[in-house]
Amino acid sequence: xxxxxxxxxxxxxxxxxxxxxxxxxxxxxxxxxxxxxxxxxxxxxxxxxxxxxxxxxxxxxxxxxxxxxxxxxxxxxxxxxxxxxxxxxxxxxxxxxxxxxxxxxxxxxxxxxxxxxxxxxxxxxxxxxxxxxxxxxxxxxxxxxxxxxxxxxxxxxxxxxxxxxxxxxxxxxxxxxxxxxxxxxxxxxxxxxxxxxxxxxxxxxxxxxxxxxxxxxxxxxxxxxxxxxxxxxxxxxxxxx
Amino acid sequence: xxxxxxxxxxxxxxxxxxxxxxxxxxxxxxxxxxxxxxxxxxxxxxxxxxxxxxxxxxxxxxxxxxxxxxxxxxxxxxxxxxxxxxxxxxxxxxxxxxxxxxxxxxxxxxxxxxxxxxxxxxxxxxxxxxxxxxxxxxxxxxxxxxxxxxxxxxxxxxxxxxxxxxxxxxxxxxxxxxxxxxxxxxxxxxxxxxxxxxxxxxxxxxxxxxxxxxxxxxxxxxxxxxxxxxxxxxxxxxxxx
DNA sequence: GAATATTGTTTGTTGCAACAAAAACTTTGC
DNA sequence: GCAAAGTTTTTGTTGCAACAAACAATATTC
Numbered sequence: 001x002x003x004x005x006x007x008x009x010x011x012x013x014x015x016x017x018x019x020x021x022x023x024x025x026x027x028x029x030x031x032x033x034x035x036x037x038x039x040x041x042x043x044x045x046x047x048x049x050x051x052x053x054x055x056x057x058x059x060x061x062x063x064x065x066x067x068x069x070x071x072x073x074x075x076x077x078x079x080x081x082x083x084x085x086x087x088x089x090x091x092x093x094x095x096x097x098x099x100x101x102x103x104x105x106x107x108x109x110x111x112x113x114x115x116x117x118x119x120x121x122x123x124x125x126x127x128x129x130x131x132x133x134x135x136x137x138x139x140x141x142x143x144x145x146x147x148x149x150x151x152x153x154x155x156x157x158x159x160x161x162x163x164x165x166x167x168x169x170x171x172x173x174x175x176x177x178x179x180x181x182x183x184x185x186x187x188x189x190x191x192x193x194x195x196x197x198x199x200x201x202x203x204x205x206x207x208x209x210x211x212x213x214x215x216x217x218x219x220x221x222x223x224x225x226x227x228x229x230x231x232x233x234x235x236x237x238x239x240x241x
Numbered sequence: 242x243x244x245x246x247x248x249x250x251x252x253x254x255x256x257x258x259x260x261x262x263x264x265x266x267x268x269x270x271x272x273x274x275x276x277x278x279x280x281x282x283x284x285x286x287x288x289x290x291x292x293x294x295x296x297x298x299x300x301x302x303x304x305x306x307x308x309x310x311x312x313x314x315x316x317x318x319x320x321x322x323x324x325x326x327x328x329x330x331x332x333x334x335x336x337x338x339x340x341x342x343x344x345x346x347x348x349x350x351x352x353x354x355x356x357x358x359x360x361x362x363x364x365x366x367x368x369x370x371x372x373x374x375x376x377x378x379x380x381x382x383x384x385x386x387x388x389x390x391x392x393x394x395x396x397x398x399x400x401x402x403x404x405x406x407x408x409x410x411x412x413x414x415x416x417x418x419x420x421x422x423x424x425x426x427x428x429x430x431x432x433x434x435x436x437x438x439x440x441x442x443x444x445x446x447x448x449x450x451x452x453x454x455x456x457x458x459x460x461x462x463x464x465x466x467x468x469x470x471x472x473x474x475x476x477x478x479x480x481x482x
Numbered sequence: 483g484a485a486t487a488t489t490g491t492t493t494g495t496t497g498c499a500a501c502a503a504a505a506a507c508t509t510t511g512c
Numbered sequence: 513g514c515a516a517a518g519t520t521t522t523t524g525t526t527g528c529a530a531c532a533a534a535c536a537a538t539a540t541t542c
Binding site (some may be wrong): 028068075095096099103106107109110162163164165166168176 | 269309312313316318336337340341343344347348350351403404405406407409410413417
Binding site (some may be wrong): 026027028061062063064065083084085086 | 524525526527528533534535
């Protein structure tokens, strides 16, 4: 058995950042944000069991806010119930991947196109910086960092469309696929995760071609789909043998 | 002042239905479902204040599950904070309406088309029944019932695409516009809410034309948009005077 | 030895009381 | 009459203990 799956030590890592508090400094929201970031970074292996008390201890809060965060994550589908009293980081099934991908194409396509139209002139420069950090991360094998900067890259374009609720909805989609990147961490460096598509995005923004920007993001999403699909296949074959 | 805004009596109405419990019978989920239904039915006037204790008493549960439900609803944007300690049913702003409509077109378009492809042969008959109930409701001015049956109509098509997460995401979009129909209750009967589009949906399904079904749903969404847009305009003009 | 029963432990949910902060209301001052 | 300051009440969050349900490990029986 994996006894470490319930150890608080396995959840810690980066102490919670306080600057997240914007309007209402609720402990439950903080716990939610903290867990969300870990999920998107692929910090948790699919199948890991998360308990209220462990999360509470790891985050230094009592059980109420920890439970709030876990419940909210489970409601969004970022965590699932493997039993009546056990929430785990979900294994991405093929059906779930296809569903999330279809939704990502619809929603991120919308956000990308509208964001590109309204993007400020200096956005391409910012994106170039992000891309540099992604390349650095790939070179130094800091994959959690790569995933996080990748998220920053996408969302700094999406953000421009000024649709806050669309943004949070897309975030919940990323929450669902994030953990599965954990499995293919070493593969990132080889396949140059998303590099080419991102370069096309930057170029399209410089040209003011929002349609091309959308197409590049859609390509990126489809590339991610293919990679995860392969990863799922491998896992399923391994579990069958 | 509207003292009734915090009265439990204003929240009651239909006692909570137990059959909702599917897998995990949590009191918090029940409270969430109960509030969700009321919101979609337009039972709450925008601006109404909802307090933890009032919801708890109205639903016959303690404050913990009531707080869970309110927090989840607020996280989804179905309720908003008007102050640090006050959650209200939101007034739909023009920006929010446009955002929700864009997302509805993307997501419900997807669900409608894929659902139409996989719809069972007897679905048109079921939809015809629903439509009959909608017409009855319009005639007898039971508008909350009309809104609920309208939801059943849409979702029984969407359900066919077998994308559970897409469904719940669409539901949260409905949650955001539901309350605003409260304002134009009397207007329903005159404008024959959604009747024509629904008939086209049924016909398209009988023809096996999924593209036409999608187009009909999109028309329905755009009609709803126009109606709500007008309602917002009226409200804004009234508040300016 | 394997299947089943049993016991002990872990775990989520729930209700509740305490606290601090924000509303609502009242009074005061001009 | 109106605005501002102070007071009272309401309200959300939090931590905690109790409970019941599920889980894991052990013992028991065939």
